[in-house]
Amino acid sequence: MTAGSCSFPRNASGPGTSSAGDANQATKVKILILGGDGYLGWPTAMHLSAGGHEVAVVDNYLRRNLAREEDSEPLYELPNLAERCRLWREHSGKRVEPFIGDLCDWDFVADVFRKFTPDAVVHYAEQPSAPYSMLRRGAASLTLHNNLGVTLNTILAVREFCPDAHIVKLGTMGEYGTPDIDIEEGWLDVEHKGRSHKFLYPRQAGSLYHTTKVMDTDLLWFYVRMWDLRVTDLMQGPVYGMVTYENEDRPDLYPHFAYDEIFGTVLNRFIVQAVAGHPLTVYGKGGQTRGYLNIKDTLNCIRLSIENPAGRGELRIFNQFVETFSVNDLAERVKYVGDEMGLGVKIERIENPRKELEEHYYNPAHTGLLDLGLEPHPLTEDVLKGLIEVVQAHKDRIATGRIFRGVKWT
Numbered sequence: 161m162t163a164g165s166c167s168f169p170r171n172a173s174g175p176g177t178s179s180a181g182d183a184n185q186a187t188k189v190k191i192l193i194l195g196g197d198g199y200l201g202w203p204t205a206m207h208l209s210a211g212g213h214e215v216a217v218v219d220n221y222l223r224r225n226l227a228r229e230e231d232s233e234p235l236y237e238l239p240n241l242a243e244r245c246r247l248w249r250e251h252s253g254k255r256v257e258p259f260i261g262d263l264c265d266w267d268f269v270a271d272v273f274r275k276f277t278p279d280a281v282v283h284y285a286e287q288p289s290a291p292y293s294m295l296r297r298g299a300a301s302l303t304l305h306n307n308l309g310v311t312l313n314t315i316l317a318v319r320e321f322c323p324d325a326h327i328v329k330l331g332t333m334g335e336y337g338t339p340d341i342d343i344e345e346g347w348l349d350v351e352h353k354g355r356s357h358k359f360l361y362p363r364q365a366g367s368l369y370h371t372t373k374v375m376d377t378d379l380l381w382f383y384v385r386m387w388d389l390r391v392t393d394l395m396q397g398p399v400y401g402m403v404t405y406e407n408e409d410r411p412d413l414y415p416h417f418a419y420d421e422i423f424g425t426v427l428n429r430f431i432v433q434a435v436a437g438h439p440l441t442v443y444g445k446g447g448q449t450r451g452y453l454n455i456k457d458t459l460n461c462i463r464l465s466i467e468n469p470a471g472r473g474e475l476r477i478f479n480q481f482v483e484t485f486s487v488n489d490l491a492e493r494v495k496y497v498g499d500e501m502g503l504g505v506k507i508e509r510i511e512n513p514r515k516e517l518e519e520h521y522y523n524p525a526h527t528g529l530l531d532l533g534l535e536p537h538p539l540t541e542d543v544l545k546g547l548i549e550v551v552q553a554h555k556d557r558i559a560t561g562r563i564f565r566g567v568k569w570t
Protein backbone atom coordinates (compact mmCIF):
# COMPACT_ATOMS: atom_id res chain seq x y z
CA MET A 161 0.00 0.00 0.00
CA THR A 162 1.44 3.38 -0.96
CA ALA A 163 1.35 6.44 1.32
CA GLY A 164 -1.56 7.80 -0.71
CA SER A 165 -3.80 4.77 -0.61
CA CYS A 166 -6.04 2.82 1.70
CA SER A 167 -7.31 -0.71 1.25
CA PHE A 168 -10.22 -2.19 3.05
CA PRO A 169 -9.49 -5.62 4.59
CA ARG A 170 -10.75 -8.37 2.26
CA ASN A 171 -11.49 -12.03 2.87
CA ALA A 172 -10.62 -13.56 -0.48
CA SER A 173 -7.11 -12.57 -1.51
CA GLY A 174 -5.95 -10.06 1.09
CA PRO A 175 -5.47 -6.31 0.83
CA GLY A 176 -4.81 -4.41 -2.44
CA THR A 177 -2.91 -6.32 -5.10
CA SER A 178 0.47 -4.97 -6.16
CA SER A 179 0.20 -2.09 -8.61
CA ALA A 180 3.42 -2.87 -10.47
CA GLY A 181 2.35 -6.45 -11.13
CA ASP A 182 -0.93 -5.32 -12.67
CA ALA A 183 0.75 -2.78 -14.90
CA ASN A 184 3.12 -5.28 -16.42
CA GLN A 185 0.40 -7.69 -17.41
CA ALA A 186 -1.36 -5.53 -19.99
CA THR A 187 0.31 -3.01 -22.22
CA LYS A 188 -2.79 -2.27 -24.27
CA VAL A 189 -5.73 -1.16 -22.13
CA LYS A 190 -9.34 -0.61 -23.22
CA ILE A 191 -10.16 2.83 -21.88
CA LEU A 192 -13.51 4.61 -21.67
CA ILE A 193 -13.22 8.37 -21.16
CA LEU A 194 -16.31 9.96 -19.61
CA GLY A 195 -16.43 13.67 -20.47
CA GLY A 196 -14.27 13.03 -23.53
CA ASP A 197 -15.21 16.32 -25.22
CA GLY A 198 -13.97 18.54 -22.37
CA TYR A 199 -10.86 20.66 -21.80
CA LEU A 200 -8.97 17.62 -20.46
CA GLY A 201 -11.10 14.77 -21.84
CA TRP A 202 -10.27 15.25 -25.52
CA PRO A 203 -6.48 15.70 -25.05
CA THR A 204 -6.52 12.63 -22.79
CA ALA A 205 -8.29 10.60 -25.47
CA MET A 206 -5.68 11.53 -28.08
CA HIS A 207 -2.79 10.90 -25.69
CA LEU A 208 -3.95 7.45 -24.61
CA SER A 209 -4.84 6.54 -28.19
CA ALA A 210 -1.38 7.65 -29.35
CA GLY A 211 0.09 5.48 -26.60
CA GLY A 212 -1.42 2.38 -28.21
CA HIS A 213 -4.49 2.00 -26.00
CA GLU A 214 -8.01 1.33 -27.33
CA VAL A 215 -10.07 4.41 -26.50
CA ALA A 216 -13.73 5.42 -26.57
CA VAL A 217 -15.15 8.77 -25.46
CA VAL A 218 -18.54 9.68 -24.01
CA ASP A 219 -20.04 13.15 -23.73
CA ASN A 220 -23.37 14.99 -23.88
CA TYR A 221 -21.85 18.44 -24.66
CA LEU A 222 -22.92 19.73 -21.23
CA ARG A 223 -19.85 21.95 -20.95
CA ARG A 224 -20.33 23.39 -24.46
CA ASN A 225 -24.02 24.01 -23.86
CA LEU A 226 -23.49 25.71 -20.48
CA ALA A 227 -20.74 27.85 -21.99
CA ARG A 228 -23.12 28.96 -24.76
CA GLU A 229 -25.90 29.73 -22.27
CA GLU A 230 -23.53 31.79 -20.11
CA ASP A 231 -21.88 33.62 -23.03
CA SER A 232 -18.62 31.85 -22.16
CA GLU A 233 -17.64 30.72 -25.65
CA PRO A 234 -14.08 29.35 -25.96
CA LEU A 235 -11.17 31.20 -27.57
CA TYR A 236 -11.53 29.32 -30.86
CA GLU A 237 -14.23 27.25 -32.55
CA LEU A 238 -14.23 23.52 -31.93
CA PRO A 239 -15.25 20.63 -34.16
CA ASN A 240 -17.90 18.37 -32.60
CA LEU A 241 -16.81 15.11 -31.02
CA ALA A 242 -17.49 12.87 -34.03
CA GLU A 243 -15.54 15.31 -36.21
CA ARG A 244 -12.69 15.39 -33.69
CA CYS A 245 -12.50 11.59 -33.84
CA ARG A 246 -12.40 11.76 -37.67
CA LEU A 247 -9.64 14.40 -37.60
CA TRP A 248 -7.65 12.34 -35.13
CA ARG A 249 -7.99 9.25 -37.31
CA GLU A 250 -6.73 11.21 -40.34
CA HIS A 251 -3.83 12.60 -38.31
CA SER A 252 -2.75 9.48 -36.42
CA GLY A 253 -4.34 6.53 -38.20
CA LYS A 254 -5.90 5.57 -34.85
CA ARG A 255 -9.57 5.12 -34.03
CA VAL A 256 -11.37 6.71 -31.08
CA GLU A 257 -15.02 5.76 -30.82
CA PRO A 258 -17.49 8.50 -29.77
CA PHE A 259 -20.72 7.96 -27.80
CA ILE A 260 -23.05 10.94 -27.38
CA GLY A 261 -25.46 10.87 -24.45
CA ASP A 262 -26.15 11.71 -20.83
CA LEU A 263 -24.30 9.64 -18.26
CA CYS A 264 -26.97 10.44 -15.67
CA ASP A 265 -29.29 8.24 -17.79
CA TRP A 266 -28.77 4.62 -16.70
CA ASP A 267 -30.09 3.08 -19.93
CA PHE A 268 -27.54 5.05 -21.94
CA VAL A 269 -24.75 4.14 -19.50
CA ALA A 270 -25.62 0.45 -19.63
CA ASP A 271 -25.69 0.55 -23.43
CA VAL A 272 -22.24 2.16 -23.62
CA PHE A 273 -20.69 -0.30 -21.14
CA ARG A 274 -22.21 -3.25 -23.02
CA LYS A 275 -20.82 -2.02 -26.36
CA PHE A 276 -17.41 -0.97 -25.03
CA THR A 277 -16.59 -2.90 -21.86
CA PRO A 278 -13.49 -1.15 -20.52
CA ASP A 279 -10.45 -2.19 -18.49
CA ALA A 280 -10.17 1.40 -17.24
CA VAL A 281 -12.63 4.28 -16.95
CA VAL A 282 -11.40 7.88 -16.80
CA HIS A 283 -14.15 9.95 -15.18
CA TYR A 284 -14.07 13.66 -16.12
CA ALA A 285 -17.81 13.92 -16.80
CA GLU A 286 -18.69 16.66 -14.34
CA GLN A 287 -19.78 20.27 -14.33
CA PRO A 288 -16.22 21.57 -13.77
CA SER A 289 -16.63 25.21 -12.75
CA ALA A 290 -16.67 26.54 -9.20
CA PRO A 291 -18.10 29.95 -10.26
CA TYR A 292 -20.86 28.24 -12.29
CA SER A 293 -21.91 26.21 -9.25
CA MET A 294 -22.30 29.46 -7.26
CA LEU A 295 -24.30 31.35 -9.92
CA ARG A 296 -27.91 30.57 -8.94
CA ARG A 297 -30.22 27.86 -7.63
CA GLY A 298 -30.58 26.03 -10.96
CA ALA A 299 -26.82 25.97 -11.51
CA ALA A 300 -26.25 24.61 -8.00
CA SER A 301 -28.84 21.91 -8.54
CA LEU A 302 -27.45 20.93 -11.95
CA THR A 303 -23.92 20.72 -10.54
CA LEU A 304 -24.94 18.53 -7.61
CA HIS A 305 -27.21 16.20 -9.57
CA ASN A 306 -24.95 15.85 -12.59
CA ASN A 307 -21.72 15.29 -10.69
CA LEU A 308 -23.05 12.86 -8.11
CA GLY A 309 -25.37 11.16 -10.62
CA VAL A 310 -22.57 10.40 -13.09
CA THR A 311 -20.26 9.19 -10.34
CA LEU A 312 -22.90 6.82 -8.97
CA ASN A 313 -23.77 5.49 -12.44
CA THR A 314 -20.07 4.95 -13.16
CA ILE A 315 -19.67 2.92 -9.98
CA LEU A 316 -22.83 0.89 -10.68
CA ALA A 317 -21.79 0.23 -14.28
CA VAL A 318 -18.32 -0.94 -13.32
CA ARG A 319 -19.81 -3.25 -10.69
CA GLU A 320 -22.30 -4.69 -13.20
CA PHE A 321 -20.29 -4.89 -16.43
CA CYS A 322 -16.58 -4.88 -15.56
CA PRO A 323 -15.94 -5.27 -11.80
CA ASP A 324 -12.18 -5.57 -12.30
CA ALA A 325 -11.94 -2.27 -14.23
CA HIS A 326 -9.90 0.56 -12.76
CA ILE A 327 -11.78 3.84 -12.18
CA VAL A 328 -9.54 6.90 -12.55
CA LYS A 329 -11.55 9.80 -11.19
CA LEU A 330 -10.69 13.50 -11.45
CA GLY A 331 -11.01 15.04 -8.03
CA THR A 332 -9.58 18.41 -7.03
CA MET A 333 -7.04 19.85 -4.62
CA GLY A 334 -9.93 22.10 -3.65
CA GLU A 335 -11.42 19.17 -1.70
CA TYR A 336 -8.90 19.90 1.06
CA GLY A 337 -9.43 23.68 1.10
CA THR A 338 -6.63 25.68 2.71
CA PRO A 339 -6.13 24.27 6.24
CA ASP A 340 -3.47 25.71 8.50
CA ILE A 341 -1.53 22.40 8.55
CA ASP A 342 0.32 20.37 5.89
CA ILE A 343 -2.00 18.65 3.39
CA GLU A 344 -1.22 14.93 3.04
CA GLU A 345 -1.83 12.80 -0.03
CA GLY A 346 -5.43 11.76 0.59
CA TRP A 347 -5.16 10.17 4.02
CA LEU A 348 -4.34 11.17 7.57
CA ASP A 349 -3.23 8.97 10.48
CA VAL A 350 -5.18 10.14 13.49
CA GLU A 351 -4.16 9.31 17.06
CA HIS A 352 -6.98 9.69 19.53
CA LYS A 353 -7.02 8.71 23.19
CA GLY A 354 -4.15 6.28 22.78
CA ARG A 355 -5.45 4.57 19.60
CA SER A 356 -4.83 5.37 15.94
CA HIS A 357 -6.66 5.00 12.62
CA LYS A 358 -6.17 6.12 9.00
CA PHE A 359 -8.95 8.40 7.70
CA LEU A 360 -9.56 10.38 4.53
CA TYR A 361 -7.75 13.68 5.05
CA PRO A 362 -10.30 16.23 6.37
CA ARG A 363 -12.01 18.09 3.53
CA GLN A 364 -13.53 21.57 3.64
CA ALA A 365 -14.22 22.76 0.13
CA GLY A 366 -14.68 26.39 -0.91
CA SER A 367 -17.50 26.13 -3.50
CA LEU A 368 -20.44 23.85 -4.23
CA TYR A 369 -18.55 22.41 -7.22
CA HIS A 370 -15.60 21.50 -4.97
CA THR A 371 -18.04 20.06 -2.41
CA THR A 372 -19.47 17.69 -5.05
CA LYS A 373 -15.94 16.37 -5.51
CA VAL A 374 -15.72 15.71 -1.75
CA MET A 375 -19.00 13.80 -2.02
CA ASP A 376 -17.67 11.85 -5.04
CA THR A 377 -14.68 10.74 -2.99
CA ASP A 378 -16.95 9.59 -0.18
CA LEU A 379 -19.10 7.62 -2.64
CA LEU A 380 -16.05 5.98 -4.18
CA TRP A 381 -14.57 5.10 -0.80
CA PHE A 382 -17.89 3.61 0.34
CA TYR A 383 -18.10 1.35 -2.72
CA VAL A 384 -14.42 0.44 -2.56
CA ARG A 385 -15.18 -0.85 0.93
CA MET A 386 -18.38 -2.61 -0.15
CA TRP A 387 -17.44 -4.02 -3.53
CA ASP A 388 -13.63 -4.11 -3.71
CA LEU A 389 -13.51 -1.67 -6.62
CA ARG A 390 -10.15 -0.41 -7.89
CA VAL A 391 -10.08 3.39 -7.74
CA THR A 392 -7.54 6.16 -8.22
CA ASP A 393 -8.84 9.59 -7.17
CA LEU A 394 -6.68 12.42 -8.52
CA MET A 395 -6.70 15.65 -6.51
CA GLN A 396 -5.82 18.04 -9.31
CA GLY A 397 -4.94 21.73 -9.09
CA PRO A 398 -5.73 24.33 -11.79
CA VAL A 399 -4.40 23.31 -15.22
CA TYR A 400 -3.00 25.65 -17.88
CA GLY A 401 -2.23 25.45 -21.59
CA MET A 402 -3.75 23.94 -24.69
CA VAL A 403 -0.80 22.48 -26.61
CA THR A 404 -0.08 18.80 -26.00
CA TYR A 405 2.16 16.15 -27.57
CA GLU A 406 -0.61 15.22 -29.99
CA ASN A 407 -1.80 18.60 -31.29
CA GLU A 408 1.39 20.69 -31.60
CA ASP A 409 0.82 21.61 -35.26
CA ARG A 410 -2.90 20.96 -35.30
CA PRO A 411 -5.04 23.80 -33.88
CA ASP A 412 -8.10 21.84 -35.04
CA LEU A 413 -7.18 19.29 -32.35
CA TYR A 414 -6.81 21.87 -29.55
CA PRO A 415 -9.06 21.47 -26.51
CA HIS A 416 -11.87 23.73 -25.30
CA PHE A 417 -9.95 26.80 -24.04
CA ALA A 418 -12.01 29.15 -21.85
CA TYR A 419 -10.92 32.57 -20.64
CA ASP A 420 -14.14 33.94 -19.18
CA GLU A 421 -14.76 34.25 -15.45
CA ILE A 422 -17.04 31.19 -15.24
CA PHE A 423 -15.15 28.49 -17.10
CA GLY A 424 -11.62 29.89 -17.48
CA THR A 425 -8.96 29.02 -14.90
CA VAL A 426 -6.69 31.71 -13.57
CA LEU A 427 -3.48 31.33 -15.59
CA ASN A 428 -5.29 30.75 -18.89
CA ARG A 429 -7.30 33.87 -18.11
CA PHE A 430 -4.23 35.97 -17.31
CA ILE A 431 -2.61 35.00 -20.62
CA VAL A 432 -5.68 36.04 -22.59
CA GLN A 433 -5.97 39.24 -20.55
CA ALA A 434 -2.31 40.09 -21.27
CA VAL A 435 -2.85 39.60 -25.02
CA ALA A 436 -6.11 41.59 -24.99
CA GLY A 437 -4.55 44.54 -23.13
CA HIS A 438 -6.93 43.95 -20.21
CA PRO A 439 -5.45 44.38 -16.69
CA LEU A 440 -4.80 41.03 -15.00
CA THR A 441 -7.71 40.40 -12.61
CA VAL A 442 -6.07 39.54 -9.27
CA TYR A 443 -8.87 38.83 -6.77
CA GLY A 444 -8.31 40.54 -3.41
CA LYS A 445 -4.84 40.40 -1.90
CA GLY A 446 -3.68 37.73 -4.37
CA GLY A 447 -2.04 35.52 -1.75
CA GLN A 448 -4.40 32.62 -2.66
CA THR A 449 -2.00 29.74 -3.31
CA ARG A 450 -2.79 26.61 -5.32
CA GLY A 451 -0.89 23.73 -6.97
CA TYR A 452 -0.66 24.18 -10.76
CA LEU A 453 0.21 21.93 -13.68
CA ASN A 454 0.72 22.09 -17.43
CA ILE A 455 -1.91 20.21 -19.45
CA LYS A 456 0.89 17.85 -20.59
CA ASP A 457 1.43 16.87 -16.95
CA THR A 458 -2.28 16.04 -16.61
CA LEU A 459 -1.99 13.65 -19.56
CA ASN A 460 1.06 11.95 -18.09
CA CYS A 461 -0.58 11.67 -14.66
CA ILE A 462 -3.63 9.94 -16.17
CA ARG A 463 -1.51 7.61 -18.30
CA LEU A 464 0.75 6.69 -15.36
CA SER A 465 -2.29 6.02 -13.16
CA ILE A 466 -3.80 3.71 -15.79
CA GLU A 467 -0.57 1.89 -16.53
CA ASN A 468 -0.01 1.33 -12.77
CA PRO A 469 -3.54 0.55 -11.58
CA ALA A 470 -4.84 0.55 -8.02
CA GLY A 471 -5.41 -2.89 -6.56
CA ARG A 472 -8.83 -4.48 -5.92
CA GLY A 473 -10.34 -2.94 -2.80
CA GLU A 474 -7.96 0.03 -2.93
CA LEU A 475 -8.77 3.73 -3.02
CA ARG A 476 -5.51 5.36 -4.09
CA ILE A 477 -5.28 9.13 -3.91
CA PHE A 478 -2.65 11.29 -5.59
CA ASN A 479 -2.26 15.06 -5.30
CA GLN A 480 -1.95 16.07 -8.95
CA PHE A 481 0.06 19.26 -9.41
CA VAL A 482 3.72 20.09 -9.92
CA GLU A 483 4.31 23.61 -8.52
CA THR A 484 2.56 25.97 -6.11
CA PHE A 485 2.04 29.66 -6.90
CA SER A 486 0.06 32.48 -5.38
CA VAL A 487 -2.18 34.49 -7.71
CA ASN A 488 0.30 37.36 -7.29
CA ASP A 489 3.18 35.07 -8.39
CA LEU A 490 1.27 34.13 -11.55
CA ALA A 491 0.38 37.74 -12.34
CA GLU A 492 4.02 38.85 -11.91
CA ARG A 493 5.26 36.05 -14.18
CA VAL A 494 2.74 36.81 -16.92
CA LYS A 495 3.56 40.52 -16.64
CA TYR A 496 7.31 39.86 -16.88
CA VAL A 497 7.08 37.67 -19.99
CA GLY A 498 4.31 39.78 -21.54
CA ASP A 499 6.36 42.95 -21.09
CA GLU A 500 9.39 41.25 -22.68
CA MET A 501 7.12 40.60 -25.67
CA GLY A 502 6.06 44.25 -25.76
CA LEU A 503 2.54 43.78 -24.37
CA GLY A 504 2.75 46.38 -21.57
CA VAL A 505 0.84 44.22 -19.07
CA LYS A 506 -0.99 45.85 -16.14
CA ILE A 507 -2.06 44.13 -12.92
CA GLU A 508 -5.22 45.20 -11.12
CA ARG A 509 -6.25 44.05 -7.63
CA ILE A 510 -10.03 43.91 -7.66
CA GLU A 511 -12.52 43.15 -4.91
CA ASN A 512 -12.66 39.37 -4.55
CA PRO A 513 -16.02 38.02 -5.75
CA ARG A 514 -15.26 34.72 -3.97
CA LYS A 515 -15.25 33.89 -0.27
CA GLU A 516 -11.77 32.43 0.31
CA LEU A 517 -8.63 33.08 2.36
CA GLU A 518 -6.42 35.58 0.54
CA GLU A 519 -3.35 34.87 2.69
CA HIS A 520 -2.79 31.40 4.10
CA TYR A 521 -0.43 28.51 4.77
CA TYR A 522 -0.20 25.97 1.91
CA ASN A 523 2.07 22.95 1.92
CA PRO A 524 0.51 19.93 0.19
CA ALA A 525 2.41 16.66 -0.32
CA HIS A 526 2.65 15.43 -3.92
CA THR A 527 5.07 12.51 -4.19
CA GLY A 528 2.81 9.70 -5.43
CA LEU A 529 2.83 10.56 -9.13
CA LEU A 530 6.52 11.50 -9.06
CA ASP A 531 7.18 8.02 -7.62
CA LEU A 532 5.30 6.53 -10.61
CA GLY A 533 7.68 8.39 -12.94
CA LEU A 534 6.05 11.76 -13.63
CA GLU A 535 8.52 14.21 -15.16
CA PRO A 536 7.03 17.67 -14.50
CA HIS A 537 6.86 20.50 -17.03
CA PRO A 538 7.56 23.61 -14.94
CA LEU A 539 6.13 27.03 -15.76
CA THR A 540 9.19 28.56 -17.44
CA GLU A 541 9.44 31.83 -19.36
CA ASP A 542 9.52 29.82 -22.61
CA VAL A 543 6.32 28.00 -21.69
CA LEU A 544 4.57 31.30 -20.94
CA LYS A 545 5.88 32.82 -24.16
CA GLY A 546 4.56 29.82 -26.13
CA LEU A 547 1.12 30.15 -24.55
CA ILE A 548 0.99 33.87 -25.26
CA GLU A 549 1.92 33.23 -28.91
CA VAL A 550 -0.90 30.72 -29.37
CA VAL A 551 -3.41 33.14 -27.84
CA GLN A 552 -2.06 35.98 -30.02
CA ALA A 553 -2.95 33.91 -33.09
CA HIS A 554 -6.61 34.07 -31.94
CA LYS A 555 -6.57 37.61 -30.59
CA ASP A 556 -9.45 38.74 -32.82
CA ARG A 557 -11.75 36.21 -31.11
CA ILE A 558 -11.25 37.61 -27.58
CA ALA A 559 -14.41 39.27 -26.26
CA THR A 560 -13.20 41.44 -23.38
CA GLY A 561 -16.74 41.77 -22.02
CA ARG A 562 -16.54 38.08 -21.03
CA ILE A 563 -13.48 38.55 -18.85
CA PHE A 564 -15.11 39.73 -15.61
CA ARG A 565 -18.73 39.70 -14.47
CA GLY A 566 -18.30 39.35 -10.67
CA VAL A 567 -20.11 36.12 -9.71
CA LYS A 568 -20.43 36.55 -5.94
CA TRP A 569 -19.93 33.59 -3.60
CA THR A 570 -22.07 35.07 -0.83
Ligand code: USQ
Pocket residue numbers: 288289290291331332333334335370396397398399424425426427429441442443444446448449450451487514516
Ligand atom coordinates in the same frame (compact mmCIF):
# COMPACT_ATOMS: atom_id res chain seq x y z
N1 USQ B 1 -8.45 33.97 -9.36
C1 USQ B 1 -8.05 35.32 -9.46
N2 USQ B 1 -8.38 35.98 -10.59
C2 USQ B 1 -9.07 35.41 -11.62
C3 USQ B 1 -9.45 34.06 -11.51
C4 USQ B 1 -9.14 33.37 -10.37
O1 USQ B 1 -7.42 35.87 -8.56
O2 USQ B 1 -9.32 36.11 -12.61
C5 USQ B 1 -8.09 33.20 -8.16
C6 USQ B 1 -9.27 32.55 -7.47
O3 USQ B 1 -9.90 33.46 -6.59
C7 USQ B 1 -8.61 31.36 -6.80
C8 USQ B 1 -7.46 31.00 -7.73
O4 USQ B 1 -7.26 32.13 -8.58
O5 USQ B 1 -8.08 31.75 -5.57
C9 USQ B 1 -7.73 29.79 -8.60
O6 USQ B 1 -8.95 30.02 -9.30
P1 USQ B 1 -9.34 29.22 -10.64
O7 USQ B 1 -10.55 29.87 -11.20
O8 USQ B 1 -8.15 29.07 -11.51
O9 USQ B 1 -9.61 27.77 -10.08
P2 USQ B 1 -10.85 27.14 -9.31
O10 USQ B 1 -12.10 27.94 -9.40
O11 USQ B 1 -10.39 26.78 -7.93
O12 USQ B 1 -11.11 25.81 -10.12
C10 USQ B 1 -10.18 25.28 -11.06
C11 USQ B 1 -10.93 24.35 -12.00
C12 USQ B 1 -11.48 23.20 -11.21
C13 USQ B 1 -10.36 22.53 -10.43
C14 USQ B 1 -9.64 23.53 -9.55
C15 USQ B 1 -8.43 23.00 -8.84
O13 USQ B 1 -11.94 25.04 -12.68
O14 USQ B 1 -12.13 22.29 -12.09
O15 USQ B 1 -10.92 21.52 -9.62
O16 USQ B 1 -9.16 24.59 -10.39
S1 USQ B 1 -8.17 23.79 -7.29
O17 USQ B 1 -8.17 25.25 -7.49
O18 USQ B 1 -6.91 23.34 -6.75
O19 USQ B 1 -9.28 23.43 -6.43
